[in-house]
Structures are given as C-alpha cells and as structure tokens.
Amino acid sequence: MTDRKHELAANLARVEERIASACAAAGRKRADVTLIVVTKTYPASDVRLLSDLGVRHVAENRDQDAAPKAAACADLSLHWHFVGQLQTNKARSVAGYAHTVQSVDRARLVTALSGAAVGADRELGCLIQVALDAESGERGARGGVGPDGVEELADRVAGAPGLRLDGLMTVAPLAGPYAGRQQAAFERLMEISSGLRVAHPAANMVSAGMSADLEEAVAAGATHVRVGTAVLGVRPRLG
Ligand SMILES: *Cc1c(COP(=O)(O)O)cnc(C)c1O
Numbered sequence: 001m002t003d004r005k006h007e008l009a010a011n012l013a014r015v016e017e018r019i020a021s022a023c024a025a026a027g028r029k030r031a032d033v034t035l036i037v038v039t040k041t042y043p044a045s046d047v048r049l050l051s052d053l054g055v056r057h058v059a060e061n062r063d064q065d066a067a068p069k070a071a072a073c074a075d076l077s078l079h080w081h082f083v084g085q086l087q088t089n090k091a092r093s094v095a096g097y098a099h100t101v102q103s104v105d106r107a108r109l110v111t112a113l114s115g116a117a118v119g120a121d122r123e124l125g126c127l128i129q130v131a132l133d134a135e136s137g138e139r140g141a142r143g144g145v146g147p148d149g150v151e152e153l154a155d156r157v158a159g160a161p162g163l164r165l166d167g168l169m170t171v172a173p174l175a176g177p178y179a180g181r182q183q184a185a186f187e188r189l190m191e192i193s194s195g196l197r198v199a200h201p202a203a204n205m206v207s208a209g210m211s212a213d214l215e216e217a218v219a220a221g222a223t224h225v226r227v228g229t230a231v232l233g234v235r236p237r238l239g
Pocket of ligand 1: 084
C-alpha cells in the first residue's frame with residue numbers, strides 16, 4: 001500500500017469506530033447509518049483509493065471540481081452526492097453524474113434539475129436542504145430553505161418528472177438559536193423529517209453531521225453522515 005492509502009485506511013478506521021460507538025450509544029444498528037466521504041478539494045486519485053478501501057458514497061460541493069473528478073472515476077461503482085449551493089445553470093452538468101442532490105432549496109432549482117434529469121434520462125434523488133437559521137420565507141447563509149418552506153418544496157420535488165424526493169439535509173448553523181447546539185439542531189431536523197414523512201413516507205433519508213459533530217447526528221437519528229476532514233485531512237484551501 002502507498003503511504004496515502006495507509007493514511008486513508010487509518011483515518012477511515014477511526015471514523016468507522018466513531019460511527020459504531022455512536023450507534024451503540026444510541027441503541028441504533030450500524031447498518032442504519034451510511035458514511036458519505038466528502039472528497040471536495042482532494043484529487044480523483046484519492047477517490048480511487050477510497051473506493052479500493054470500500055467507500056461507496058462520496059460527495060462534492062462544486063460542480064467545476066466534481067464533474068471532471070466523477071468522469072475520471074466513471075469506472076468505479078460509486079454513488080455521487082452533490083452537497084453544495086447549486087446555481088440553476090449547473091443543473092445539467094450535475095444531473096450527468098450525481099445520483100443524489102442534497103442541496104435542493106428553491107423552486108427554480110427544482111425546475112432546472114427536473115429538466116436536466118429528464119434530458120439525461122436519469123432519476124435524481126433529492127434532499128431538501130433545511131436552513132435552521134433562516135427566517136420565514138428566506139434562505140440560509142449557507143443555502144437551505146427555512147423550516148416553514150420545506151413542505152411546499154418537498155411537494156414540488158415529489159411532483160417533478162425525473163426527481164425522487166428522498167428526505168432532508170442540514171448543516172449545523174453557525175448563527176441563530178442553534179449556534180453551537182448541534183444535537184438540538186439535528187433533533188429539530190428529525191422533527192421536520194417526521195412531519196415530512198406524513199405526506200411522503202419514502203422520504204426517510206436524514207443527512208446531518210460532519211467530522212466535528214457526527215456523534216450528535218447519529219444520536220439524533222441521522223441516516224447519513226458527511227465526513228471530509230476526518231478521512232482526508234485538513235483541506236488545503238477553503239471548499
Ligand atoms: C465540506 C462539507 C462537509 C464535510 O465537512 P468536514 O468538516 O470536512 O467533515 C459536509 N457537508 C457539507 C455540505 C460540506 O460542504
């Protein structure tokens with residue numbers, strides 16, 4: 001094994017242990033939580049090593065970086081998640097490689113993704129990104145729709161050709177009443193998820209938790225955690 005592969009293997013083992021302990025502490029089955037490795041800013045060669053090491057879910061947040069990386073890894077059996085703020089003019093590109101878009105936060109993006117998915121003859125899984133710090137009718141600083149906008153957007157996704165409503169995603173807010181209270185934030189997301197599942201029972205994905213707060217997310221009930229730094233290392237630049 002190369003040095004880098006050893007490093008990634010050791011980091012993955014530590015993250016795996018953290019997820020397993022968090023599941024045990026919460027009385028949850030390990031199989032009920034999926035690890036998504038966020039590979040943003042890292043090269044396709046790392047994605048390839050991660051795939052060799054058994055990783056099946058990867059995530060990116062910028063189409064400019066993700067599109068060539070996904071193309072370079074097209075021979076691997078990976079599930080690509082898009083987790084960044086997404087402009088409508090990038091929808092066509094993202095629909096070409098992503099299996100799941102976790103950052104759906106406005107009606108215009110739903111329309112663009114739907115057209116792109118139909119054009120590519122693909123079905124795109126969609127999560128509504130919830131901004132727990134957004135006021136009524138507004139979007140969050142890091143993207144996402146306020147809690148009171150989730151239902152309408154979810155109905156739109158569910159009715160859009162080429163799209164499948166899979167659930168909800170959030171990033172723990174840095175400001176507002178949930179700042180520094182990750183577990184409370186994730187519990188609030190679970191509440192919103194319960195509400196969503198009344199009308200959309202299959203939309204049961206809950207994506208929450210990153211390197212610093214995956215334990216809180218697992219405790220709250222997240223089905224997917226998105227881990228970058230703890231697997232790949234501190235990012236060389238903002239991403
Ligand atoms: C970068 C990123 C992550 C991973 O963050 P780490 O702190 O590096 O684990 C998770 N979710 C989103 C939306 C991100 O942009």
